[in-house]
Amino acid sequence: MKLRFEKRLEASHLSTILVPLASFVISLLLGALLLAANKANPWQTYHAMFMGSFGSLYNFSEVIVKATPLILTGLGVALAFRLRFWNIGAEGQLIWGGIGASVVGLFVTPAQGGNLIYLLLAIMAAMAGGALWAGIPALLKTRLKVDETLTTLMMNYMAILSYQYLYNGPWRDPEGFGFPGSRQFSQAIWLPKLVGRSTIGIIIALVIALVLWFVLTKTKWGFELTMIGKNPRAAHVLGVNSNKNILVALLISGALSGLAGGFEVLGVSHRLQQGLNLGYGYTAIIIAWMAALNPLSVVLAALLMAMLLVGGDQVQMIMRLPSAVGLVLQGLILIPLLGGAVFSEYRLRFIGDKKDV
């Protein structure tokens, strides 16, 4: 018997699930070595992390709270990456989503009262904020060929500074007892809750993942985006306009991250305050790769990442290890991921020592 890698002729369907899972498991194994080297019991640590994520309904709801923005930003990043537009600005786009929703929450919705319409308005404003923040680099790239890695990254810092300025300065609640942050929005535009702190945002995120998957794999537009992503020159020859499509796709990509930010302020903090730049937008990049840019796999990858984050917090409390354990494991995921790409393109085959044939 021999083991052999063989290049796949078609992308495999099973890999949608296997690739993210495999990279997750391998990162746990690598992490175990690291933990053992630091004289911590890996089994206990993982157990604590697992219980931290699934031990109670409340804990699980915390996983959902983190998974919601991760799914949305992960989808946004994956969409852009499919077009080889290296949008690493999901962080900034998420923040601008938060700002957009806050504009509606603070200046359009009455301080008391209001209704569902205002919530919808706020959600749209969030998407517009994110779209704006992604649209600028997309325009610069398609019109002037300005490198998008630089612009999206720099605009993250601009976004962080602008929202910090807003909640510390002009939008600061004078009755906030010294805490920086805007006033609370009217309850009417709070995102309805599910369990614990989790909201219906997760359901919307799941539906969006499904819709995006459908659009990308089954529709004319998705077909054209694939062509652009795989060979822009040939796409152009075949009549597909890259620039226009990249712009539209990036507006959607930004809107998805913006939605994540909107859900954060409308569903979790109910005001604009610190805590929007937690790095979801960067984790989203890992998630997108982990998912091999497939929207359905993004959901799985985002859930796994959320478990690491929540579990990491638990480890800190129970095991007295730094919560950075979760972050380290996140980083470790990238390593097998590079190898993981091998598995989706190749397949493992057992071959007997054949005499004939």
Added chain:
Amino acid sequence: MNNQPPLLKMKGIVKHFPGVTASDHVDLQLQQGDVLALLGENGAGKSSLMNVLVGIYQPDEGEIFLNDQLVDIHSPADAEALGIAMIHQEFMLIPNMTVAENVILGKQDLPLFPSLEEVENKILDISKHYNLQVDPRAFISSLSVGERQRVEILKMLYRGAKILILDEPTAVLTPQESEDLNHVIRRMTSEGKSAIFITHKMKEVMAFSNKVQVLAKGETRAVKDTAKTTPEELATLMVGRQVLYNIEKEPFRPGDIVLDVKRLSTRGDREHSRLKEINLQIRQGEILGIAGVAGNGQQELAEALTGQIPPSEGSITIKNLDMTGKAPISYINNGVSYIPEDRGAMGSIGDMSVGHNLIMKGYRKAPFINRGILQKQSIFDFVHKLIKNFRISTPSQETQVKFLSGGNIQKTILAREIDACDGLLIAAYPARGLDVGATEAVRQEIVKQRDHGTAVLLISEELDELIMMSDRVGVMHSGSLLCILEGENIQRDKIGLVMSGVCPEEDQ
């Protein structure tokens, strides 16, 4: 026969790919000084066998002997160490590096800081010795295809290759360049080097080689001394039937004007290929051939007539619609089909499936689309039909195009474009990389389109092809369209005369 032990012996090579057996117990022998021509239909396994020899693929079975010694070749570096080097079907040079840099790129025993000057001098020596003119400081991106090929050959010689493998080296060369290549190969073999080359052109087999090996479906069908065979016999061996080399064509009955180009000019960096005031018309049922050495504006003409590059002056009218300055999609919607000269970069998308590549023109219309959603079943049936009609050999519709053999990638593009054509077909080197049987079939197919009323612009460097197929032939030189020959005047020597700048009087 000579009694020396063979320089190279491949024995019982087997190479499987999912769905196909590319090599099925193939033996191959090469004596020192031999030029062996490797012949076979598209997908017969020529490139695969050579890729095994240079260590790109590992064989599933079989052995390789050099001077009667068993050798293990696991990578191109191993092969290079043994003096075996290959020029691939698709070039592998880095465009934004210079010739000298490319020549030493990836060389194993390089000092930490190689002196480029030394390299350049050695390159100049070699190029003088073999009469291969190349400027070592030129950037690859500024070189023509023929020049790039010279660089590839130089690179092998520089690295001391003793066995040179050339995979369809002349597919993209002008007749003159191919002649030059022949001289280089002769010179090398006279110095004790050996060569294996793959080609679909019978003339070259006869002119270049002293031995021929014919492959079919991964197996050896025959090994012959070139002197003791004929092109007809070889073609028959390959295809398994007689190849006619001429095509049936209905009498010339031109209809309405389909393409009307007036004073068309383009901007561009290269003076030589910038279009300068081109005037031409093509009518229904007419093939206008464009002769001329590649790089004289043919590609620009094709690109301008499909909306890839905007004209700086002049006008383009197709089927009475003014198309000047319109985007490619407008041309497509107006029934224009385009077979581009670069099948990998412009004509196909390697990372997508054969099925998807075949539907890349049709997906915009019913029945393949319904309310924006692709219709799987109708697409499957359509693709199935094209694969069958154009004899594309592929394991399945889902196979990614990059895994097909060179000729089958070309067939995929031809099938898509010819099928979608409605009025005007722009075909640049349509038979490039095709085996004799497929070449015949494609020419016949294009002529059939003409007989049914399509206007065809055929860009080619092969005079035989142009003469055989065209109703009129124009010659391009330095971005201008020199006079157009018609009827009786379409002859080898007259075209040659125009190329040298003389226009027969009876034409405009």
